[in-house]
Amino acid sequence: MINKVINGPDEAVADIFDGATLMLGGFGLCGIPENTIDALLRKGVKRLTCISNNAGVDDFGIGLMLKTRQVVKMISSYVGENQEFERQLLSGELEVELLPQGTLAERIRAGGAGIPAFFTPAGVGTEVAEGKEIREFNGKKYLLESWLKADFSIVKAWKGDTAGNLIYKGTARNFNPMMATAGKITIAEVEELVPAGELDPNMIHTPGIFVQRIFQGSHYEKRIEQRTTKS
Amino acid sequence: MINKVINGPDEAVADIFDGATLMLGGFGLCGIPENTIDALLRKGVKRLTCISNNAGVDDFGIGLMLKTRQVVKMISSYVGENQEFERQLLSGELEVELLPQGTLAERIRAGGAGIPAFFTPAGVGTEVAEGKEIREFNGKKYLLESWLKADFSIVKAWKGDTAGNLIYKGTARNFNPMMATAGKITIAEVEELVPAGELDPNMIHTPGIFVQRIFQGSHYEKRIEQRTTKS
């Protein structure tokens, strides 16, 4: 089996270039590639377009890359909880493209699956539909959306093996599996890296074919945005 | 959790009507719903349109339903290994629509996912493209394919729980997961049925929301088409 293991996040991002388009997994701060984001901060790569459902918070996740002005464009479905984001957006330093969450997920899946365009009902009659082809099927209107791809996809999994197979945990799965399929280069950081053959082939969420680089991350903070408990 | 358990295959097919469109999981004879096919034979329901990657062999799988003339149309990607099939096709008793295997899989997935149409490169320049819209994206030609849905989807899984969650085994997974999403009513037969809560939520292949009826099948023959072993 092909060995995809690299030394760590700095090696993973070594060839990420200024102006690259990145996909970053996660929903809110859940399931984000913490170690690789840190490496991107260290590398200081600039003018990035980031495709990610959210933009992190001021001092964690993609928010950290906004603070260092490494991001020029975000493609997301929801970008609240971030003061610096708001400031850059209003000042025109940052461009934002907002998409319905399901459309974002499906466009990324389409990018990985070789489907250049598909029809979806989400956004019909809204400003999301502006300039897009509308077509009726069985009496209901749908709009045409195109695939999304990235130069690099950066995902976070729970377990992974040396062949690049990934298993996610809980709702930390979210956008990670589709993004893993839609990057020219896909970088996976995992909490536990095991030799090929240890994971059950029947229980793999992302087959290794989609992953070019894998490493075991360290010191996962896993910050919680809304800590809610039973009273 | 909602309980989807029914008594058995005869109850599962009780309301399948003459002229219905069925999806049946399986690749060759691997992962086919053996018990439910037997119940369809007993019920004798007629004029069925069957969407299934293959058409079984003369004396097993969908081939049994061809012998009893219950099927008027097959939508498949490959229909070899079946003499009776060939006879009915040549005599005009049976209509056949052949689709590229990936197009068949994706059209079913689209049916379950609320995507009425999508572009695919498979079949461009071939007779599959006749009458279909062709469009170019990034210099490559694609054709527009529409979703497929069924009145009843009939799938076979390895394990299932009372809430309808399913886990498949090996390559018996194949078309079953997509078909489970694309039926108005989805019937699942499983080798082992367990109470909700026993299966790991992180390892479910088909979430219970897609399954309306589930039962534990019996006497799985699992016939092998090409028994090949190391010499």
Place this chain on the structure above:
Amino acid sequence: MLDKHQIAKRIARELKDGYYVNLGIGIPTLVANYIPQNINVVLQSENGLLGIGPFPAEGEVDADLINAGKQTITMVDGSSLFSSAESFAMIRGEHVDLTILGAMEVSENGDIANWKIPGKMVKGMGGAMDLVASAKNIIVAMQHVNKEGKSKLLKECTLPITGLHCVKKIVTELAVLDVLPEGGFRLLEVAPGVTVEEVQNATEGKLIVGGEIKTIEV
């Protein structure tokens, strides 16, 4: 007048045995607290979970298990986890029976506006546009009038649209109303102490009053 918990409780009576339900952020989330004991309802979280359970005990908090509002949660027996693409396949494919969400405005033909106020920072539509474009049944939980005292049940939405012709029912602090297929808000129930006239005054769109108007049980 109903408080937000009473609105949630009233909406919970719309749930039927066997329903898969998506609850939006805010009042809709509270509906989970009032699901009748005698029915089975499964809650979907669009970030990838079917079978949301109660909030965790202090020692059971798992950062890898959150709902769409980013709150820590638990799972009930029989849950399943999946990707965002699969989650919205579920939603878009009309497998979810009921969606309950908040709104800034609803028009008398069922249009909804709930994601953007021109001139204010736009945070995004999240999954709202997918949900309203795909749900078989949509119930809106909201205040009848906004902070400036203006009606939120309008002839036409003034804010940017989230989806067209999709809202089926509205529950506010004043009343329960159906949105009729042919247009108009049909008054079904009023809150205790609220008169039909008060509902009329708070409703800019066409209000249809006819037959028995019940009082909401609280």
Place this chain on the structure above:
Amino acid sequence: MLDKHQIAKRIARELKDGYYVNLGIGIPTLVANYIPQNINVVLQSENGLLGIGPFPAEGEVDADLINAGKQTITMVDGSSLFSSAESFAMIRGEHVDLTILGAMEVSENGDIANWKIPGKMVKGMGGAMDLVASAKNIIVAMQHVNKEGKSKLLKECTLPITGLHCVKKIVTELAVLDVLPEGGFRLLEVAPGVTVEEVQNATEGKLIVGGEIKTIEV
């Protein structure tokens, strides 16, 4: 002239370390027997497996584990299983590096016909149309002439097309040829004992001969 095992062996030399490869039914399946020891190659089976292993021992046969030719197989360490939709997402999305398949005809501009003979029972295209429409690199393994002695390397295909402009290389019992982007079969190697003239006589399409023609190592 090469036998089918020698054709497979020659094709195996096209494999590169790290390749994910889809092997069609027939001669292509035999390529698995000749993968060089010093490289890692993962075989994809379009019915839902990455990591095909050897045929099972008699006692290890599992009816739930077959390849696309419906033969019982095993899995190597690091395998993964998935649905047909995911499998063809992999293929269509160009994640598979190389596809090796048989053909009835190939034209000098790379068109391939391999699924249907008019007048004969049509069994279907299976996954062939998806594979040829999506693969980055396609090598055809076939006989140079058909049973009637007619060339299968043509100016234009006469049989119904499976895919256009897709075949990159052909290995037959007589020769190894590249299909040039501008059209034409470029002769690279001949089988031991086969002359360029014999290849020319067996090739109806434009044969391009120039530079050194090696003899295939067998």
